[in-house]
Amino acid sequence: MKKISTKIATFILIGIIISACETTKRVPNGKQLLTKNEILVNDKGTKDDDVHDQLYQKPNSSILGYRLRLNLYNIAKPNPDSSYKAKFTNNPGKYERMSKWLSAKQVDRLGESFWYKGFHEFLKKTGEAPVIVDTVRSNKSLLRLKYYYFNNGFFGVKTNYKLDSLSPKKAKIKYTITTGNASFLDTIKTSIKTPALDSLYQGITADAYLKSGKQYKTKDFEDEKNRISTYFRNNGVYQFQPNYVTYDLDTLNTENKVNVDLKISDFSVQENDSTRTEPFKIYKISDVNIYTDYSATTVNTKITDSITYNNFNLYSHSKLKYRPRAITDAVFITKGSLFADTKTVLTTRYLNNLKIFNYPTILYKVDERDSTASSLIANVYLSPQKKYSLNPIFNVTHSNIQDIGITGSLSGTIRNIFSGAETLQISGRGNIGSSKEMSNPESKFFNVSEYGVDLKLNIPRIWFPFKTEKIIPKSMIPSTQLSVGLSTQTNIGLDKQNFTSSLSYNWTPTKNNTARFDIINMQYVRNLNPQNYYNVYESSYDALNDIAKVYNTEPSYVDDNGNLKIEEGTSGFTNAVLTDQTALKPEDQEYQDVDNIEERRIRLTENDFILATGYTFSKTTRKDLLDNNFYLFRTKIESAGSFLSLVSNVANLPKNQNGNYEIFNLEYSEYIKTEFDFIKYWDLSKEKVFAFRTFFGIAIPYGNANNIPFSRSYFAGGSNDNRAWQPYRLGPGSSGAVNDYNEANMKIALSAEFRFRILGDVKGALFADAGNIWNVLDNVTDDKAKFNGLSDLKELALGTGFGLRYDLSFFVVRFDLGFKTYNPANEIHKRWFNDYDFAHSVFNFGINYPF
Structure with a gap:
């Protein structure tokens, strides 16, 4: 009946649309x-x-x-x-x-x-x-x-x-x-009344928009106005505006040629009902006054505390609460320097970035003490935010792991905690979620949970024993972040405790570039329930159990149904195979399968200690959130364990029975990891956008390790990856995702998406996702899961599909339906369009765009 109703509704809808097709x-x-x-x-x-x-x-x-x-x-x-x-x-x-x-x-x-x-x-x-x-x-x-x-x-x-x-x-x-013939610029001359401005202009003629022989474009004249104004105002000409630049154009008696006279008049001074002109002046800064506790209620109250530090005057209506350097480091307007708009903008940006003040105000006035009237006093007004604040957060989330999650957190912020504009954030968080991918024998809806506490200290400078100003100047807005976090998870059946700590430096080399150096990035992962491994990774259990039904000779290892008991039977049978207590020999395929199953079990249940150092750099041309014509490039390199190995070698520390070094009775990870991520958007106009992304990442173990920790590995599939596969259900290589959670140490991903408007805030998309993961230079022996050369690129999976997006202004709700177009897990002649139907499609729900 339901199917009939659906068909009737479909026919009615089609009929309505057809009736309106006139x-x-x-x-x-x-x-x-x-x-x-x-x-x-x-x-x-x-x-x-x-x-x-x-x-x-x-x-x-x-x-x-x-x-x-x-x-x-x-x-x-x-x-x-x-x-x-x-x-x-x-x-x-x-x-x-x-x-x-x-x-x-x-x-x-x-x-x-x-x-x-x-x-x-x-x-x-x-x-x-x-x-x-x-x-x-x-x-x-x-x-x-x-x-x-x-x-x-x-x-x-x-x-x-x-x-x-x-x-x-x-x-x-x-x-x-x-159109007729185009006109071109011919002779270009200048008439600049103020000699000081004429001298400044002569130094920037090489970059002029107006050049002889160039086709006439009105936009170039406007751009030249703004270029001149910007340069002058960054070189002391405080009173200059673009409207002081005018042009006389001569097209008479010329054949498709334009003669240009660029004129800059003197400064116009309004006095009562009359106007006069005078030459522009180049202004220097005579004083920089910083009011650290400005508010509307304190405008007329008396200053009770002040200090002069490095030619900056700091004032407060109560006791000064900040170390002078913490504030003056954020001010780029300096005594004796020329007035410059860029310094005003940079100062505003840096002060705002401290996150201890409301948006600052910077005003200039002519210094009446200067008889030449060519000096400015810069007044910086700072309005402090509250020292203490609480921020409760409640979110409903979706990720590649969780179908739905409910997250809550309570964070407290203490500003200027050490009187150096530092910010300390203490937060407690909790999350419960549902995932159909998890081991869930009791069929609980909420089968994922996590709770933890985090501390983050932000210092608005590079915190280092030595001066770093020459390497990372303060114009790059450097900061230091120290963080510590502890969490307990119940998410993949093994349950984990996770301790993290980091010391990182952040700075902005240029306006659109950001850099981050993690000098210390430490993670300790402790598995709380390793004996539950075979309850979670059921595919591994099934493979081991099938072998045991043929080769097991110990009755105590199996239950009444002849299946291996967890944990006694699985560990007992595995040990019997690997110590030659069964009929299996090392050269047998089943022996190798048992060895591989045990190797994976050990890797996924052993505790991990990672001490890494990393550098991340990103560059973007995006101007704002509405910009749909930009690119973003991000690269990262991370090295783990090399410092510990150096210390171990120098100290001549003993190795364990596996030939590896230990710290706290735990083999630490050693690897080098690098990633490249590139995103490009093309605005096709009329609310049509084409977006493209490519990603490559590889993590190579060496020295003290022959594999990559699970938390640092790559997986494929999911709403932000290849949308035709569920998360962890693609790869590695052509192995066919034989494990429950498939991961590897190399990944290639490419995505393209054409976005267009359908109705109002409802938008559509057509997409194609290609990619896979592979094992390379580690201890995995399955040839189907390994990347052996460029010929393995034929194992790149391809998913295509369409989606709907609903724009809620502050975020976008996304629905995507992906179809397996090329599946490398199938036989070669069945890879294209073999599973291209709704039965094998994957529905994805996401928040915001996938890239």
């Missing part, structure tokens, strides 16, 4: 729907977005050629109120009958309900009214096209348009543009 349904008689704009430039068609953006009228939006929003609008009743009232006007008895079991007031209100009115209002709001050809707007489009080409140097441009009727209610418009 796109001219709401086009009034005598009017025409605009179906296409065609632009011919010098008899050649153009699809240049900048040119088409000049048009006032554009056809209704479409998705793959289908005008969905227009058709939704056509479905809606134009006047649902009148339609509702007409039901009773044509049938008065119906109103009386309805009023008997509903009051007359309720009958009238029914006409305002969603079904009778709201639904149609929703369709009209979500849809798009037909774009009717308007000749007035077409003529305005001609003017804009003319201005566009004029501003690009085509002074003799001619424009026209023609209306082509396709049917009584449909038409397209053809715009024709004849």
